[in-house]
Amino acid sequence: MAKASLSQGRALPMAVGVATIIGAFVLLEMLLRYGVVNKYVVPLPSQVLMSLERIVVEENILSRIRETAYEMIVSCLAVIVLGVPIGAMLYRWRPLRRAVLDWVAATAAAPLVLAFPLFLVMFGRSPTTVIVMSVITGLAPIIIKTTEGLLGVRPVLINVGRSLKMTDAQMFRMILLPAALPTIFSGIRLSWTFVLISVVGIEFLINLGGLGQLINDLAERYDLPGTYAAIGFVILVSVIFFMLLERVEKWLRPAK
Amino acid sequence: MTLATTAATGATTGQPQLVIDNVFKQFGEGPGSVIAIDNMSFDVKPGEFVSVIGPSGCGKSTLFNIIGGLLDEYAGNVLIERERIAGPHKAVGMVFQEESTFPWRNVIDNVAFPLELQGVNKSERLDRAHHFIDLVGLKGFEKLMPSALSGGMRQRVSIARTLVSGPQILLMDEPFAALDEQTRLLLGDKITQIQQDLNQTTLLITHNLTEAVQLSDRIVVMTYRPGRVKRIVNIDLPRPRTSDVVSSDAFGHYVAEIWSDLREEASRGMADTESVRRTAPRG
Known part of the structure; x- marks a missing residue:
């Protein structure tokens, strides 16, 4: 009974989501067919759907998804591996935090992608350039949120740790980190958004590798349905990434 | 005087x-x-x-x-x-004014926390945690997360967590x-x-x-x-x-x-x- 209601509880939002997407597609199709929206700027959703098969067969989509996914996975893991310790370091050393946190925040707003020629010179036209630039683009939110999460840990929890004579390492691993995890995860979500946009954006800019290059190629051929279908694959990869992140978060934070 | x-x-x-x-x-x-x-x-x-x-x-x-x-x-x-x-x-075992259970741990893991720090093996620490959970009247709530408990129950978890290490x-x-x-x-x-x-x-x-x-x-x-x-x-x-x-x-x-x-x-x-x-x- 409980299981049935649980699956019903999950099925309904999913059904609403699918229905919303279909509804939006139908609405857009009608607007385009009746000339409210220009067909030469936005392709018909039905044409986009029809072009999916062509993109898969002719454009080697799986290999391109693999390339983009590889760059995304490496970049997403790298922002966590680098960002969380840097955030923890800024939490631990107040003078350093006061000195650099504003600068870190400023980098989140800076259009780092425009510096791509510099990275091309350093790393060549290679996946390394895509990864390095994406990591730099995605680092700021996770650093800021990690610092913010650690600073926001309720003092009473720290006092519990102190009263139990916990070492600094125990305090960090067993109290500070789990208590800050919700905020750190919101930082990861933000960072990953930046990273995913950056990976595809840089692939597009330097015309290299995966889905970004495909979008570039299709756009240059003025294959609008194909371009939008390729964008659909980018969205699919992003959705898979965030679904995985949600799973990991649920596993790490059963109390959520 | x-x-x-x-x-x-x-x-x-x-x-x-x-x-x-x-x-x-x-x-x-x-x-x-x-x-x-x-x-x-x-x-x-x-x-x-x-x-x-x-x-x-x-x-x-x-x-x-x-x-x-x-x-x-x-x-x-x-x-x-x-x-x-x-x-x-x-x-000295301290119980604080503010709610101090760990929201990411269930009741039994909260109570067993000090024993985990002391390196007590799992079966012993669970036994001792069960004893103190029973003592504060929370038997049956071991697997619940603090968010599912009332303020009074959470404070009892904190008290059990303090008592478990035998202060x-x-x-x-x-x-x-x-x-x-x-x-x-x-x-x-x-x-x-x-x-x-x-x-x-x-x-x-x-x-x-x-x-x-x-x-x-x-x-x-x-x-x-x-x-x-x-x-x-x-x-x-x-x-x-x-x-x-x-x-x-x-x-x-x-x-x-x-x-x-x-x-x-x-x-x-x-x-x-x-x-x-x-x-x-x-x-």
């Missing part, structure tokens, strides 16, 4: 387990400094339940932090079994402050029962008069800022004790007696707060 100095010099019978000896604490220096505690002295004997009561702002929580070893810089001595404490002491002295800072009166009385029963079952030396910091009389063998009444010992009152109510005691004449007598002392201090505190508000710049 005041009642306080009588207690501190050990003139009462039995060897004290915890001695607060001329403890002095000042925050800041110069004209803006505040003396939070001014030469406080009293003791707690093994198995005794002592409450420290005083109006808001009298330095109760400062005293709690000093005894718990969370505040290092103070003058005087806090002695446990004649050893001066420096930092948190393994003999010689249980130190509690207004643990029922955020709870409603009925829950407070029922939790008071639970604490009394645990204290009697374990013969647990307990020091309770509180501003709640009925709670102090309901639970204590002795009550240390503090003055409003700076915090000093105004009076120590022996509570000669029969044990085992339950919350039924609140309807007795003797209980009312103790409450009235202590309130007459406390009222004066609370009024001073209120007047002080109002004068600060009046002189504070508006805007």
Whole structure:
């Protein structure tokens, strides 16, 4: 009974989501067919759907998804591996935090992608350039949120740790980190958004590798349905990434 | 010689387990400094339940932090079994005023936490955690997360977590402050029962008069800022004790007696707060 209601509880939002997407597609199709929206700027959703098969067969989509996914996975893991310790370091050393946190925040707003020629010179036209630039683009939110999460840990929890004579390492691993995890995860979500946009954006800019290059190629051929279908694959990869992140978060934070 | 100095010099019978000896604490220096505690002295004997009561702002929580070893810089001595404490002491288990369960751990993992730190093997720590969960009346709730519990239940989890490592002295800072009166009385029963079952030396910091009389063998009444010992009152109510005691004449007598002392201090505190508000710049 409980299981049935649980699956019903999950099925309904999913059904609403699918229905919303279909509804939006139908609405857009009608607007385009009746000339409210220009067909030469936005392709018909039905044409986009029809072009999916062509993109898969002719454009080697799986290999391109693999390339983009590889760059995304490496970049997403790298922002966590680098960002969380840097955030923890800024939490631990107040003078350093006061000195650099504003600068870190400023980098989140800076259009780092425009510096791509510099990275091309350093790393060549290679996946390394895509990864390095994406990591730099995605680092700021996770650093800021990690610092913010650690600073926001309720003092009473720290006092519990102190009263139990916990070492600094125990305090960090067993109290500070789990208590800050919700905020750190919101930082990861933000960072990953930046990273995913950056990976595809840089692939597009330097015309290299995966889905970004495909979008570039299709756009240059003025294959609008194909371009939008390729964008659909980018969205699919992003959705898979965030679904995985949600799973990991649920596993790490059963109390959520 | 005041009642306080009588207690501190050990003139009462039995060897004290915890001695607060001329403890002095000042925050800041110069004209803006505040003396939070001014030469406080009293003791707690093994198995005794002592409450420290005083109006808001009298330095109760400062005293709690000093005894718990969370505040290092103070003058005087806090002695446990004649050893001066420096930092948190393994003999003292602290229960805090604020909700302090770990929201990412379920009830049993919260309670077993101190044993995990001590490296106790899993089966033993779960056994001991089960025992204390049962003791605080939370049997059946082991697998629940704190977010699924009421405020009173969460505070019981904190108490079980503190007791599981077997502290010689249980130190509690207004643990029922955020709870409603009925829950407070029922939790008071639970604490009394645990204290009697374990013969647990307990020091309770509180501003709640009925709670102090309901639970204590002795009550240390503090003055409003700076915090000093105004009076120590022996509570000669029969044990085992339950919350039924609140309807007795003797209980009312103790409450009235202590309130007459406390009222004066609370009024001073209120007047002080109002004068600060009046002189504070508006805007």
